[in-house]
Amino acid sequence: xxxxxxxxxxxxxxxxxxxxxxxxxxxxxxxxxxxxxxxxxxxxxxxxxxxxxxxxxxxxxxxxxxxxxxxxxxxxxxxxxxxxxxxxxxxxxxxxxxxxxxxxxxxxxxxxxxxxxxxxxxxxxxxxxxxxxxxxxxxxxxxxxxxxxxxxxxxxxxxxxxxxxxxxxxxxxxxxxxxxxxxxxxxxxxxxxxxxxxxxxxxxxxxxxxxxxxxxxxxxxxxxxxxxxxxxxxxxxxxxxxxxxxxxxxxxxxxxxxxxxxxxxxxxxxxxxxxxxxxxxxxxxxxxxxxxxxxxxxxxxxxxxxxxxxxxxxxxxxxxxxxxxxxxxxxxxxxxxxxxxxxxxxxxxxxxxxxxxxxxxxxxxxxxxxxxxxxxxxxxxxxxxxxxxxxxxxxxxxxxxxxxxxxxxxxxxxxxxxxx
Numbered sequence: 001x002x003x004x005x006x007x008x009x010x011x012x013x014x015x016x017x018x019x020x021x022x023x024x025x026x027x028x029x030x031x032x033x034x035x036x037x038x039x040x041x042x043x044x045x046x047x048x049x050x051x052x053x054x055x056x057x058x059x060x061x062x063x064x065x066x067x068x069x070x071x072x073x074x075x076x077x078x079x080x081x082x083x084x085x086x087x088x089x090x091x092x093x094x095x096x097x098x099x100x101x102x103x104x105x106x107x108x109x110x111x112x113x114x115x116x117x118x119x120x121x122x123x124x125x126x127x128x129x130x131x132x133x134x135x136x137x138x139x140x141x142x143x144x145x146x147x148x149x150x151x152x153x154x155x156x157x158x159x160x161x162x163x164x165x166x167x168x169x170x171x172x173x174x175x176x177x178x179x180x181x182x183x184x185x186x187x188x189x190x191x192x193x194x195x196x197x198x199x200x201x202x203x204x205x206x207x208x209x210x211x212x213x214x215x216x217x218x219x220x221x222x223x224x225x226x227x228x229x230x231x232x233x234x235x236x237x238x239x240x241x242x243x244x245x246x247x248x249x250x251x252x253x254x255x256x257x258x259x260x261x262x263x264x265x266x267x268x269x270x271x272x273x274x275x276x277x278x279x280x281x282x283x284x285x286x287x288x289x290x291x292x293x294x295x296x297x298x299x300x301x302x303x304x305x306x307x308x309x310x311x312x313x314x315x316x317x318x319x320x321x322x323x324x325x326x327x328x329x330x331x332x333x334x335x336x337x338x339x340x341x342x343x344x345x346x347x348x349x350x351x352x353x354x355x356x357x358x359x360x361x362x363x364x365x366x367x368x369x370x371x372x373x374x375x376x377x378x379x380x381x382x383x384x385x386x387x388x389x390x391x392x393x394x395x396x397x398x399x400x401x402x403x404x405x406x407x408x409x410x411x412x413x414x415x416x417x418x419x420x
Contacts, residue, residue: 028052030060030091032117037181038126039167041066041116042089050091054342055408057094065131069100069113074135076110078368081132081263083124084143085152087270087345088115094410097348099143102355105418106385107378109368112137120152121250122168122179128254133261139367140258141358142251145270146302147231153250154243155180170246177246232274232297248309255315264316264367268358269306271321273339274299276328318361320354323386327353331390334403341405348412352393356385385417393417 029048035041044066050057063071068089073079082088082100090098096105100113112135114127124142132140151157155169168181230236255265298304303321310317328337335341338350346354360382362368363375370378391399394412401408 028091033066034166035066037130038116038119038123039181040118042068052092052340052342053407054340054402054405055092055410057091057410059095060091061095067112067114067116067131068098072112072135073110078109079135079137080107080109080111080139080141080362081128081135081137082111082113082115082141082143083119083127083132084115084270085119085124085145085148086115086117087145088113088143089117090115090345090351091117092340092343092345093348093351094412097351097410097412097414099351099355099358102352102414102418103359106355106359106382107363107368115143118152118167120149120167120169121247121254122153122170125250125254126168126179126181128258133257136261137263139264139266139362140254141266141268142254143268143270144306146272146306147229150231150240150243150247150302153246154239156239157243170250172242172246177249229297232299232301234296234298234301244305251309251315252313255313266316266318266358266362267306267310268318268354269303269321271324271338273337273344275303275321276324276337277335318358320357323353323357324350333390336402340402340408347394347402347408348398348414349390349393352414352417353386356382360386388417 028051030046030050031043031048032040033043042062044062044064046062047059050060060068061070063069065072068091080103082103088099095101098113100111100115104111112132114124114131116123116127119127121142121144128140152167153170155171158169168179170177170179230240235241251267258265303319307317307319309315324338327333336344336347338346338353340347360379363370363378363382366375392413394402398408398412400406
């Protein structure tokens with residue numbers, strides 16, 4: 001019996017290598033490891049590949065801590081820390097084309113990227129305390145991804161089955177909150193065996209991909225519009241109300257701690273693909289396979305809520321959303337706009353524009369000590385960058401690959417633009 005199973009597995013592995021398909025081709029060698037405080041972190045010192053149906057990014061490099069960045073200059077005279085989720089970890093773009101790397105080139109200051117996928121605000125707060133606080137950054141910029149971050153922050157929503165259970169979450173307790181970050185139960189995926197299978201076994205990749213697809217489909221059919229899209233419905237449930245309250249409390253604690261440490265705190269709401277399209281309902285039907293979408297589903301609801309928190313507590317903020325929408329219309333950009341056909345994270349255009357917009361804000365508002373001449377030169381450069389077309393940012397080859405739904409190879413003009 002055991003020999004027969006082994007033979008079957010070997011034959012399956014051979015067949016998948018001889019006859020590749022979207023499930024085997026999709027596999028990446030980039031991986032994460034268990035961390036005892038924040039759950040998961042990219043493995044340190046990687047030089048691997050991020051591969052999906054519509055892009056192949058090689059190499060993906062992590063520093064000695066595990067973040068998607070070069071080694072941090074901890075002795076720099078001015079340090080900016082970046083917090084966020086998968087948008088900042090940025091597996092979808094090449095080295096040097098993610099937001100933090102572009103900002104560092106633009107402003108000439110140390111920008112430390114501490115973004116990790118699936119990280120909600122609770123996880124980001126713990127990342128600040130463990131990895132960034134000892135370095136005393138002068139600015140801390142948190143990139144906030146509405147519905148995703150909110151559902152990741154709540155243990156009630158996280159343990160409903162949609163979100164990653166190997167990262168911290170919180171619950172409301174006596175007017176405050178309690179963080180849960182006990183990761184004593186290991187999963188196969190992030191053990192040595194799981195990592196080995198992910199990197200070298202086509203059979204394992206197919207099983208994990210099918211398992212993930214099935215999980216999402218079952219969850220979406222079990223919940224009205226799926227957990228993720230519940231976050232676009234005002235007042236959907238008490239659980240979502242509690243998740244927003246947890247988020248507000250954590251943001252206020254983070255702001256107070258950063259300021260007590262001598263830094264300044266900035267929030268950047270991440271514009272998602274649904275808010276860029278004028279045809280939100282049609283796009284939602286296509287993406288989720290829904291026949292009927294209620295009118296009370298509001299794509300801007302998470303932005304209204306986070307902006308209410310920002311304004312109510314005098315938090316510095318940069319909102320790229322309006323610029324994204326104007327840029328899309330002015331350049332007549334087709335779908336997927338600033339994203340990918342197979343992935344709703346930013347493509348290099350999104351990272352380039354956001355990096356310039358955030359840099360413009362912090363330079364213009366004198367949050368970095370420059371001379372008048374230095375500040376003026378940087379602002380002029382940024383303004384010129386923001387007038388570039390999508391083709392000029394990507395190159396014609398990159399533009400065609402992304403917008404004609406070909407396999408994007410990761411090549412852009414961004415490095416040349418920044419080095420001019």
